[in-house]
Structures are given as C-alpha cells and as structure tokens.
Amino acid sequence: MLDPRTPLIFDGHNDLLARIHLKHTSIEDVVGGSAKGHIDLPRALKGGFAGGFFALWVPSTQTGASANGSQESGNYTDVPLPGMVAWEDAIKVVISEVAIFQRLAAAGVLTPCTTVKQLKAALPGEPMAAILHLEGAEAIDPEFYTLELLHAAGLRSLGPVWSRPTLFGHGVPFRFPSTGDIGPGLTDLGKELVRQCNRLKIMLDVSHLNEKGFDDLAAISDAPIVATHSNAHAVSPHARNLTDRQLAVIAERDGLVGLNFATAFLRDDGRMIEDTPIEPMLRHLDHLIAKLGEDRVALGSDFDGAIVPKDIADIGGLPALREAMRSHGFGDDLMAKICNGNWMRVLARTWGEEEEL
Structure with missing residues (x-):
C-alpha cells in the first residue's frame, strides 16, 4: 500500500515567518502543533511536508485596503494595493523575520x-528543510549593502516585488479578469538588482512581477527563470497568473513554475474562497506540464498567505493532493518530480551545483 505521505513535498512558498512576526501564531505553537494557520511541525510530519522556501515579507505600513484583508469576503477580483514601503520600515521587519527563521x-x-546537498540531506529528517526567500525587495538599499548582508545570513531566493511597487520595479495587482501587462517594468536599479543576484547566485522569482518586469528580468538574467508560486492564465485569467507566452520563456530558459494553491488563482471566477475542489489544481498542472514539460513544474503552495482548497486545508492535508494526482494518472516518476525533484534540479542549476550532484 502506498504511503500517503510520499513522495515528500518540497514547496516553493509559504508565509509562516510573517505570520509569526504579526503575532498571528507563535514559535511555541509551531513546535507543539497548535499553530493558528497552515503550518506547524506535527502537521508537517502528518502531511509529508519536508520543507520549502520560507518568505520574508513586509506588511504595508500605509492605511487603506490590503490584499490579505480582502480574503475574508472572497473578493480578490480587484484589490487596491498600498504604495511603496520605505526601506527604514522594511528593514526592521525583515531583521525580525530573519531572527524568527x-x-x-x-x-x-x-x-x-x-x-x-544540504537540502537533500535534510529532506528525510523531522526539521523542515528551509530556504530563506525575500518576497519584495523593499529591505534592499540602493547600494545593495543589505543584499550582501542578507546573503551572508542565508538568503538564496528573491522576488523584486510583492505586487506593490518598489525602488526596483512594478508588480501585478490582484485583479480578475486581467493579464499582467500592467504598468512599467524594472527600473534601472531593478535591472542592477538582477545582475547582483546573478553574481551572488540568489535565485530570482518572477511570481509578482508584471509582464514588462518579467521581460526585463528575462533579458538580463543568466539563470533559469522561476516563478515560485504562480499558475496558468489560460486556465484562470487572473493578473497573478502566467500567460502561455511567459511559460514559453520559462521553458526556453529551463526554469520552473510552482503551482500556487491560492483559490483565487485556481478558480474560473477569481474568488478567494475555501469552498474550492482540488480539480482546478489538476487542470493547472496539466496545462503547465503541457507548456513546460515534466521537468519544470513543481508546487508553491502559498500556505499561511492565502486561502487554499478545503480538502487540503493545511499541510496535514497534503495526502489528499497526492491521491488526486495519482487518480488523475500521474505516475510515480512524475509525482516525484513535481513533489520535490524539479526544485532540486532548478536550484542546482541556479546555485551552480550541477557538476557536484
């Protein structure tokens, strides 16, 4: 009988650090299994969640509507975004979240x-294997001193924006239906950020970039193009999802897309509601595999940062996703690639470890 917790899942995105920073749960609750949210250690063991990218994310300091606040009503079809967050505010939050990590x-x-090598050694163990990721570069200064400092602290993945604008570029709003062809792309400073990340071998994440920013990054970067937590626009026409043209660029650059579990980006009506079946996830996976190939599709849940389908609910419910994938016809080799192997492949290419593995 197949173990419902295998293959182990290595995941492209979660917001546990921000959740703890905002005091929506605690480290003690994550250890003990009573965390208010999607992730804690006992549920990780139950669900076969072996680890993933843990995001440093800065909440907006401005007043007004926020993307997270709209989730309660399910309205994710046109969410106003706050303005830019100042470096002086962002760096304090990021230091706090690095300490939480x-x-x-x-x-x-x-x-x-x-x-x-460290990831592969850590995956079978009880502690979750963890990569430090920066979602939105507000905490990076124009001289890139904090980029160097965060790299020394373990940062190995970065998204130039979290939808709202930064000194480095512009993101997509939470809008449905819409493409991501909205506004200008990377600034000159953003283009230099791409070069600096290439130099340090920090993986670049295009998940929240608009189309012009995506194209700017693709034109400069010498690394695989990766979207840690995005879906297919052809299946759900949300601005956060990737068009077939963008998927073609990712395939050409031998990159990867991690399937986002957020229901607003899965559904054909753009609503962020729990009452969503697993079936749309399979439709997105089918489309991504058709456009990218079996070696360039993975998982990027957005746990603790979004509402996910009710039959999964949290990391303890991941066996339901594996069962649905198997019932859909995914074989053992494809399951292993999507659940963890493809992340190992693209990270080895990005971090310069191919010859060592």
Whole structure:
C-alpha cells in the first residue's frame, strides 16, 4: 500500500515567518502543533511536508485596503494595493523575520539550507528543510549593502516585488479578469538588482512581477527563470497568473513554475474562497506540464498567505493532493518530480551545483 505521505513535498512558498512576526501564531505553537494557520511541525510530519522556501515579507505600513484583508469576503477580483514601503520600515521587519527563521531552526522546526546537498540531506529528517526567500525587495538599499548582508545570513531566493511597487520595479495587482501587462517594468536599479543576484547566485522569482518586469528580468538574467508560486492564465485569467507566452520563456530558459494553491488563482471566477475542489489544481498542472514539460513544474503552495482548497486545508492535508494526482494518472516518476525533484534540479542549476550532484 502506498504511503500517503510520499513522495515528500518540497514547496516553493509559504508565509509562516510573517505570520509569526504579526503575532498571528507563535514559535511555541509551531513546535507543539497548535499553530493558528497552515503550518506547524506535527502537521508537517502528518502531511509529508519536508520543507520549502520560507518568505520574508513586509506588511504595508500605509492605511487603506490590503490584499490579505480582502480574503475574508472572497473578493480578490480587484484589490487596491498600498504604495511603496520605505526601506527604514522594511528593514526592521525583515531583521525580525530573519531572527524568527533562526529561532525556528534553534527550536528544531527548520534546517536552514543554502545548497542542494544540504537540502537533500535534510529532506528525510523531522526539521523542515528551509530556504530563506525575500518576497519584495523593499529591505534592499540602493547600494545593495543589505543584499550582501542578507546573503551572508542565508538568503538564496528573491522576488523584486510583492505586487506593490518598489525602488526596483512594478508588480501585478490582484485583479480578475486581467493579464499582467500592467504598468512599467524594472527600473534601472531593478535591472542592477538582477545582475547582483546573478553574481551572488540568489535565485530570482518572477511570481509578482508584471509582464514588462518579467521581460526585463528575462533579458538580463543568466539563470533559469522561476516563478515560485504562480499558475496558468489560460486556465484562470487572473493578473497573478502566467500567460502561455511567459511559460514559453520559462521553458526556453529551463526554469520552473510552482503551482500556487491560492483559490483565487485556481478558480474560473477569481474568488478567494475555501469552498474550492482540488480539480482546478489538476487542470493547472496539466496545462503547465503541457507548456513546460515534466521537468519544470513543481508546487508553491502559498500556505499561511492565502486561502487554499478545503480538502487540503493545511499541510496535514497534503495526502489528499497526492491521491488526486495519482487518480488523475500521474505516475510515480512524475509525482516525484513535481513533489520535490524539479526544485532540486532548478536550484542546482541556479546555485551552480550541477557538476557536484
């Protein structure tokens, strides 16, 4: 009988660090299994959640509507975004969240990893294998001193924007129906950020970039093009999803897309509601595989940052997704690639470890 917890899942995106920073849950609750949200250690073991990218994310300091606030009503069809967050505000939050990441490691929840060798060694263990990711570069200064500092602290993945504008570029709004062809792309400073990340071998994430920013990044970067938590626009025409043209660029650059579990980006009506079946996830996976190939599709849940289908609910419910994938006809080899293997492949290419593995 197949173990419902295998293959182990390595995931492209979660917001646990921000959730703890905002005091919506605690490190003690994550250790003990009573965390208010999607992720804690006992549920990780139950669901076969072996780890993933843990995001540093800065909440907006401005007043007004926020993307997260709209989730309660399910209205994710046109969410006004706040303006730019100042570096002085952002860096304080990011320092706090890096400290939370380190405290989770000290508590036996995470194993921080900066190489694929470390990831592979950590995956079977009880602590979750963890990559430090920056979602939105508000905490990076124009001289890139904080980029160097965060890299020294373990940062190995970065998205230039979280939808709202930064000094580095412009993102997509939470709008349905819409394409991501909205507004200008990367600034001159944003283009230099891409070069600096290439130099440091920090993976670049295009998930929240608008189409012009996506094209700017693709024109400069010498690394695979990766969307850690995005879906197919052809299946659900949300601005956050990737068009077939963008998918073709990702395939050409031997990159990867991690399937986002957020229901607003899965559904054909753009609503962020829990009452959503797993079936749309399979339709997105089918389309992504058809456009990218079996080696360039993975998972990027957005746990603790979005509403996910009710039959999954949290990381403890991941066996339901595996069962649905198998029933849909995904074989063992494809399951292993989507659940963890494809992340290892693209990270080895991005981090320069191909010859070592």
